[in-house]
Amino acid sequence: MTTNTENPKQDTVLVTSGTGKTGRRVVERLTALGVPVRAGSRRGGVPFDWEDESGWGAALRGADAAYVTYYPDLAAPGAAEAMEAFGRIAAESGVRRMVLLSGRGEPQAVVAEEALRGAARGVDLTVVRSAFFTQNFSEGALVDGVLGGELVFPAGATAEPFVDADDLADVVVAALTGEGRGEELHELTGPRLLTFDEVAAEISAVTGHEVRYVPVSGDQYAAALAEYGMPEAEAGFLAELFTMLLDGHNAVTTDGVKRVLGRDPKDFGAFAREAAEDGAWQV
CATH class of the missing domain: 3.90.25.10 (UDP-galactose 4-epimerase, domain 1)
Known part of the structure; x- marks a missing residue:
């Protein structure tokens, strides 16, 4: 992440699904920037499983930021409850910034977004709602x-x-590193x-x-x-x-990618x- 003279320490980022379609790309980009990354996975890497809440605290411990991708989808039954629990544990673990991948045009996903926002008190949250x-x-x-x-x-x-997905990963990294801050919601097409x-x-x-x-x-x-x-x-x-x-x-298309990255998708x-x-x- 970007550094400054007052605090040269680079934040550590947990990517909850470091081998997923977007998570893998985010890990690659953060690593190229020299950002310490924890790539969560059900197999290998940092153990992380959305079906096993008991391991979330260990994965989050010492992380300053997180990229959150819920499987199978934020509109799925149980997603809001999982987001509420994850947000609470993240806040208790000292996480300061999160980026959440969400679905575009999904009313039930919005419920899960708000559950995370409400539970993660004191954590800066950016929601990225994506098209297919x-x-x-x-x-x-x-x-x-x-x-x-x-x-x-x-x-x-x-x-x-x-x-x-490469455009989306670029937007996520911009939000995680602070370059894309200032907006709590990005709708990408x-x-x-x-x-x-x-x-x-x-x-x-x-x-x-x-x-x-x-x-x-x-x-x-x-x-x-x-x-x-x-x-x-x-x-x-x-x-x-x-x-x-x-x-x-x-x-309908949006200008979300261009607004964050300054270029067309x-x-x-x-x-x-x-x-x-x-x-x-x-x-």
């Missing part, structure tokens, strides 16, 4: 669909302003709206093999997730969440070209 990540197509749940030529998802013809049909077309263009979008209902998607081994309750929750998020109310086309060049979709 572009990386969901290259290293997330949808990559198998791209490789198989069919994107199956309950999105219909709704457009989404997909945001690049990419620069344009795309339907899943258009996403499939753009990926097809850069990979040279056809990818098509196959719309399904929320119930059909939940059944497909369960077939892949996801617990039925979690599959149902995620399908319901995606259906709600893609009902059109999020189909990465376009989906640029992401797709880079992912293809890096071999993300080699069949």
Whole structure:
């Protein structure tokens, strides 16, 4: 983190999911800046498990800041209670600053945000509400669909302003290091709206093999997730969440990335070209 002559000590940051899609990127950026980082993980690194509150105090002890990413989503049942407990323990442990990853357009996630804010007394909290990540197509749940030529998802013809996870990580690091302070909420999107049909077309263009979008209902998607081994309750929750998020109310872009970083967010086309060049979709 940035230093000054009065206090040259660099803050230690806990990243609750140091191997996750955004957590890994935040860890890499903080490490490159020389910031001491604790990468939380259920396996390896600093032990951290959202299902085991008993280990949170040890992970937070001595940390000055934290990047908080809750699994599976802040709108999930039990998330508000977990945020309240985490905020209390963080404040008791001496944490001074937190950045929370949240979902854009999720009313229940706002309840969890406020639970954390209310419990973490004396802690500066920045909430980052994000659109769908572009990386969901290259290293997330949808990559198998791209490789198989069919994107199956309950999105219909709704457009989404997909945001690049690298842009989000840059915003998070700015908030953690103090460069992005002054605002308690950032709403992040990419620069344009795309339907899943258009996403499939753009990926097809850069990979040279056809990818098509196959719309399904929320119930059909939940059944497909369960077939892949996801617990039925979690599959149902995620399908319901995606259906709600893609009902059109999020189909608008924001200037959140530019306001924090002073540059435009990465376009989906640029992401797709880079992912293809890096071999993300080699069949």
